[in-house]
Structures are given as C-alpha cells and as structure tokens.
Amino acid sequence: MSDQATVQAPAVSPMPRIGDPAPSFTATTTQGEITFPADYAGRWVIFFSHPADFTPVCTTEFMTFATMQDDFAALGTDLVGLSVDGLYSHIAWLRTIKERITFRGMADVEVTFPLIDDVGMDVARAYGMIMPGEDSTKAVRAVFVVDPAGVIRAIIYYPLSTGRNFDELKRLVVALQAADALAIATPADWRPGEPVIVPPPGSCGMAKERLEDETVNAVDWFFSTKDVTEQAVMDAIAP
Numbered sequence: 001m002s003d004q005a006t007v008q009a010p011a012v013s014p015m016p017r018i019g020d021p022a023p024s025f026t027a028t029t030t031q032g033e034i035t036f037p038a039d040y041a042g043r044w045v046i047f048f049s050h051p052a053d054f055t056p057v058c059t060t061e062f063m064t065f066a067t068m069q070d071d072f073a074a075l076g077t078d079l080v081g082l083s084v085d086g087l088y089s090h091i092a093w094l095r096t097i098k099e100r101i102t103f104r105g106m107a108d109v110e111v112t113f114p115l116i117d118d119v120g121m122d123v124a125r126a127y128g129m130i131m132p133g134e135d136s137t138k139a140v141r142a143v144f145v146v147d148p149a150g151v152i153r154a155i156i157y158y159p160l161s162t163g164r165n166f167d168e169l170k171r172l173v174v175a176l177q178a179a180d181a182l183a184i185a186t187p188a189d190w191r192p193g194e195p196v197i198v199p200p201p202g203s204c205g206m207a208k209e210r211l212e213d214e215t216v217n218a219v220d221w222f223f224s225t226k227d228v229t230e231q232a233v234m235d236a237i238a239p
C-alpha cells in the first residue's frame with residue numbers, strides 16, 4: 001500500500017490565502033454601502049471581524065482601534081470591521097460606546113470607520129471568519145491586511161476570548177510597507193530604526209559577493225542585515 005497522504009478536496013469554498021485577491025463584495029455598513037476592495041483601490045486596508053456587538057472584549061477592541069485610527073491613516077491605511085450582527089445593532093452599540101463606556105483612559109470614543117452588517121454571514125464565510133469549532137454563529141477575531149492592489153498580504157486569527165494587540169497590527173502594516181518600499185525583510189520583533197534583513201543571495205557567486213559586500217553586515221552568506229534609520233523607513237513608506 002502506498003504511504004502517500006490523500007487529501008480530500010474541501011466541501012466548501014477554500015479560505016482566502018496570503019497572496020490571493022481579496023474576495024469582493026458589496027455590503028451595508030454604518031457608513032453607507034461599500035464595495036470591497038474596489039472602493040479602497042490604492043489604499044491599504046485592515047479588514048477585521050469581531051464576534052458580536054455589545055460584548056466587552058469587542059468593545060475594548062473598537063475603542064482601541066478607533067483611538068488609533070489617525071495613526072493608521074498616516075500609513076495610508078483604512079479600517080473596515082464586520083460582525084454577523086445587523087445594522088441597527090451596530091448603530092446602537094457604537095452609540096453606547098461613545099456615550100457610556102470608558103476604558104484605559106479612553107472615553108467619548110466615536111467609531112467612524114465602517115462596520116459591516118453581515119447577518120447573512122455571506123462575507124464572513126467567504127473570508128473564513130466562521131470557525132464552527134470555536135462558534136458556529138459568531139465570527140472569530142480575524143484580521144486581513146489588504147494592499148493597494150487588493151491583494152491579501154497578511155492574515156491573523158484570534159479566538160473569541162482574546163483581544164488583539166493593535167500595536168502589533170500597526171507594526172505589521174509598517175513592516176509590509178517597508179518590505180515593499182525597500183526590498184528588504186524584517187526580523188523578529190523588528191521596529192522601525194532597527195536593522196533590516198537583506199534578502200539572501202540566489203547563487204553561489206552571489207553568496208561569495210555578499211560575504212565581501214561592505215555595505216551590509218554579512219553575519220553569514222545567507223544572513224545579512226543593514227541599517228535603515230527610522231526616518232528613512234517612514235520616508236520610504238509615506239503615502
């Protein structure tokens with residue numbers, strides 16, 4: 001008998017992957033109708049889901065995201081939220097957040113980015129945001145970073161119980177933009193101003209050249225870094 005693995009084709013449409021075009025849809029939101037990703041052509045977008053309106057962890061996430069919205073705008077990045085609740089629930093929840101909720105010094109927080117009404121779960125299913133093992137009637141905490149060409153560049157999933165780290169989402173957007181603008185990669189825990197990774201050489205000859213290249217710090221032929229100031233990163237990624 002062959003020891004080759006057999007893989008069953010999925011019965012439902014596959015989840016989008018990094019490098020795929022973002023599945024397109026038109027939806028009702030708290031800011032009017034949007035067509036995604038076409039309405040955001042030329043912009044970066046963080047498209048994210050949350051489990052439900054009027055829940056505490058989601059409330060802290062929305063307050064944090066709304067408070068950081070200017071930081072993301074400075075990166076040419078728009079925010080779009082989704083849950084499988086309806087429009088009037090969204091409106092009532094966002095009003096309650098503004099009028100009544102304080103959290104970590106944040107108060108009177110107005111959420112002005114669109115929040116999608118997805119009661120039919122069509123968009124959530126197209127993006128693999130419903131994970132029945134976690135909950136079949138709520139979206140998990142999914143994050144899709146979509147680039148100006150409408151291509152998915154990063155995907156993060158968190159379970160219902162755990163609020164996301166929004167500094168990490170900002171770091172991720174900066175790192176993606178820096179990778180595009182400077183043709184580099186970024187190491188673990190990288191922050192702008194720290195050394196970046198120079199892509200490894202693709203041939204034996206280039207490997208030898210790399211070790212002799214005085215413009216980079218070649219730790220080994222496959223592992224080279226170079227210094228890029230924080231200002232140079234921010235200038236390179238400026239929208």
Ligand code: BEZ
Pocket residue numbers: 051052055056057058059160161
């Ligand atoms: C919350 O946002 O607090 C939450 C939502 C769904 C399940 C558990 C917690």
